[in-house]
Amino acid sequence: ANGDGLAFLWPWRETREAPLMHRPTVPALLPGPRRSALVLFAGAGADMMSLRENGYDEVTGVELNPTIVEAGLALDAYRLKDFLALDGVRLAVDDGRAFLERDRKRYDLVLLSWSGATAAYHLGALAGTTEHMFTHEGLSAAFDRLKPDGFALVLQISKVNAIDTLRRYMAARGLPAPERSAIILFRPEGVHAWDGPWEDNPLLFKPSGWSEDEVAAILARATARGYEVAYAPGRPPHPDFTVYERLLTAADPAAEIGRIESETGLRFGAATDDRPFYLDQFLPSRYLSAEFWGAWRTGFRSPAEIYHFMRVAAALAVSAAAFALALAPLLLVRRST
Template sequence: MIPPARPLPTLGAAAFAGGWALMMLEILGGRLMAPHFGYSVYQWGAVIGVVMAFMAAGYWAGGRIGDGPDAPRRLVQALLAGAAWAALSPWIGPPMLARIAAGSPPDEGSIIAATALLGVPSFALAMVSPLCAGILNAGQTGGTAASAGRVSALSTMGSIGGTFFAAFAAIPHMGVSAGYGAAAAVLALGLAVLAGGRLFAVAAALLAVAAGPAALKAGEGFALYRESAHNTLYVRDDGVEVRLHLNLLNATQTRIRRDGRPTGLYYDLFPVTPALAAGLAPGAAPRVLILGLAGGAAATGIAARWPGASITGVELDPAVVDVAYSHFGLGQAAGVRPVVADARGFTERDENHYDLVIIDLYSGASIPFYTATQEFFTAVLRRLAPGGAVVMNIAAPADRDALTGPLGATLAAAAADGLAGGGPLGVFVADAGRGNHFLIATAGTADVEAVRARLPMDSPLSRTLEPSVTAGQPVLTDDRSDIDLRTIAALFGGRRG
C-alpha cells in the first residue's frame, strides 16, 4: 500500500511522471512515424486522435479500479508498462512501421501505425491519474473532487513539462532513441517513490538505458544520420551518388553524382531555368531565389552554368545547410548565399527582386500547406523582377493534375495582388521526368511559344511545356486547402476533390 504519511507528494510525483512520459511518447511517436508516413495533417491527426481515444479508455479503466484494494498494484503495473513500451519503441517501432507503410495507403496506414505504436502506452499512462486519485481519496485527504483535481493538476503539469522537453531538448539535442530512454527514466523515478515499486523502478531504469543504443541501429548504412529540431536527416553515399533524405526515406531531397555527370532527375533541369526570365538582358547574370535549398543541387547547377549569378538559397533547417556544405559541395559554388529562414516568412519580409524564383519545398513527400496557397504565391510574385519567372517542383508520378491544376489556378489567382502592374501571368506545366513536373509562371507573357523559345531546344522542358489547365480548379488558401489529400492522390493515385 501507499505510505499514509505523505500520500499527495508520493502520488503526485507518480501522476506527474505519467503525464510527462505520455506527452513525450506522443511527440516522439510522431517523429518515429515520419520516415514512413511523413509530416502530413493525416499523420498528426492520426497520432492525436489515437492517443486521445486510448487515453479515454485508460481513464475509464483507471476510474473503475481506482477505488479498489488492487489500485496500488495496478498503478505500479501501469507505470512499468509505459516504461517498457518507451524503451522498446525505438527498437521495434521502425520495422513495425515499415511493414505497415508497405501494406497500407498513407492516410489509413497512419491510423494503423499510430494505434500500433501509441495505443498501449496511451492506455496504460492514462490510467495513472484516476488510480492516483482513487488511492489518494482512500487515504481520506479530502473529497473525491478534491483528490481528482489535485492529481489532474499535477499530471497536467507533467504533460506540459514533457511536451517542452521532447520538442526543445530531447529530439533536437538527444535524438529520438535517447528521448524514449528519457521517458522511461522519468517513469522509473515515478515508480521509485511508490511502495512496492522500487524493484520495478530499477527494471525501468535499465530499460531506459537500453533505449539509447537504438540510435546506432537507426544510423546503420548511412554516411550521416542526424536529428534536428526540424528533420531527421539521412545521407546515403554509395561512392557514385550522394543522396539526402529528410524524414521520409523513400523521398530524396537532393541527389548528386560524384563524377559531376547528370543524375537523370529533375535536379538536372534547374540550370536552364534562368532563361525563362524575359527581363534578363543577354549576357546578364541572373538574380535567383531558391526556396528550399536542401543539399544545394539547384544552386550549384545554376552557379556553374551562369557565371556571376547571384543566388539566395532559403532553408529552414541549419542542420541541412551544414550537410549541404559537408556532403554536397555547396561551398564550391560561387555566388550562393544560404539563408536560414522559413520560406514564407522570408518572402513576406524580403525587399529584393529576382529574375527567377525556384520553389522546391517538400517536407518528406508533402508540400507544407502554407507554402502552396494564394497568400504565399502573392508574396512570391511580389519578389519577381519585371519579366521574371517562377518554377515550382511538383512530385506527381500517379496523378499530375491532382496538384498542377489547383496550384496553377492558385498562382494565377495570386497575380492580381502579387504581380507588379497586374498580369499577364502565364502559367504552364512541363514534364521534369520520373514523376516530377515543373509548374512555371512567367510575368509579362502567357504565350506558350514565346516561353518555349526562351529554353534550349533540346531541353525536356521545352519539348513538354504546355499551358496549365486552371479553369474550374480550386484556389488553395490559408483558410482552405486540401493539399495533403491531393498529394496522396498525386503520389499514389485514388480519389481527390
C-alpha cells in the first residue's frame, strides 16, 4: 500500500487450528509467552495478531502510515476492525519516536518488526522514514519502555550497530554484563551476512541479562524453528559471527568498532539523531583513498559507493560551473577593454 510501502494483512479468526505465527514475530515467542507487548512498525496488525494468539493479553501497535491501516480496515473480509476492538488491543497511527516520548507504560516485550518502507537514494544521500527509530536515541527510547525483566527484539538493521547501541545504553544506565544481555540468531537461507547495512538476524536484547535456563530454552525452541545460533551467552560463537562476541565482550567498544572498520573498510557504529543514516556504511576517509577514485575503472565495492562517487562528481561539476560563470564576465570585461 501507499507507493513502495507494504504490510502483511492476515484475516482475524477467533479460533484457528494453530495460532498465527507471523514470521517476524516468531523470535519474540521463543522466550515463552509474556503479558504485554509494544510493536513498532506494526503495519496492518499481523505481528499484533500473532502475539495475541500466542498468549499476550495486551498488545499495542504503532504504525506511521495511515494509508496501510485504512486499507486494512476497508477490507471487511479480513476483520481487522473486529480484532482492534478486542480488550487489550490498540493500534496507534503515529510516529514511533513521538509515541515513545508520550507513552509511560512498561512492556514485557518491545518488538521492532519488519518495516515495509523503502529507503530513498539520491547522489549518495540515503534517507527513510525509519531512520530516527534506529538511532541510539530512538532505540534507547524503545528499551526504556521495558519492564525490569522485559526484552526487546530488533530485526533488519546491522547487529554490529545494534550491539554498539546496546553497549552505550547499558553503560549510560550502569547495567552490568552486556555479554549476557544478547542472543543473536540467523537463518542460513536468509539475509544474514553480518557486514551489510541490512540483515535479518534476530537480536533478543534483555537489559537485565538472560539466565542460563532462559538461554537453554530459547536455543532449543530456536533450533526447532529452523534458526541457528550466531551468539548466545555461555556458548561459543558461530565461526561466521565472532564479531558479535568481540563487540559484546570488548573492554572498549569504540576501539573495537575502529578495528572492525579497519578490517572491512566499512563504517560501523550506532547511528545518532544528528547522523541517522544507518544504511550508510561509507567511511569518509575513503574520499582520500586512491582506491576509491580509481574504482570507476576497477569496480566499486557496492552500489552505495557509486552513489558517493556520483555525489562528489556532481558537487565538483557544480563548483566548476559556478567558477566558470563567475569568471566569464570578468574575462569578457577584460577583453572589451
